[in-house]
């Protein structure tokens with residue numbers, strides 16, 4: 424399972440009606456290398472985590488940050504990308520620091536590091552939080568002025584601004600960049616993690632991984 428709208432990692436290609444992106448390409452290349460078949464459902468980030476936890480899905484790849492906290496529930500593959508969250512505000516906003524958020528409403532995406540971060544600074548900056556199911560609705564809340572800021576993985580909000588013309592801008596530095604991993608339910612499907620890691624290594628060794636990164640501008 425995966426997220427539904429998290430470019431460049433997974434997003435709907437309007438022309439084909441299919442989800443494309445770096446995560447989709449990586450998994451496809453690994454499956455081909457390792458000789459396994461799979462079905463992909465792009466249900467959204469929090470629903471994908473729920474599907475893995477309930478055993479409905481065998482695994483997820485969704486720009487998912489590997490954290491100690493999540494390791495209580497999931498086993499992760501080796502990391503395949505590094506990113507962290509960054510503040511984004513409306514393109515014409517005067518907000519330039521965390522201090523400027525004091526007493527304001529901030530948007531966060533359910534189940535993600537964005538929620539974890541905003542909740543971690545909520546009391547210090549006296550924030551109220553509006554929660555959204557996916558990245559596009561979170562951005563819309565900020566563009567429309569219902570929330571003054573959101574926090575999102577830098578590569579993803581950067582893509583939204585540069586490639587999708589979303590009227591946001593980033594503020595400050597990336598917060599604690601960490602690795603993304605493929606995840607399975609803790610203790611389940613160890614063979615899937617082994618195949619993912621073996622395939623990833625093969626893609627790196629052959630240069631195919633760098634080609635995939637380059638396809639998305641990395």
Ligand code: GLN
Pocket residue numbers: 426429468485486487488489532534535536537576
């Ligand atoms: N990297 C972030 C996380 O793991 C966001 C993932 C996402 O929204 N797809 O929480």
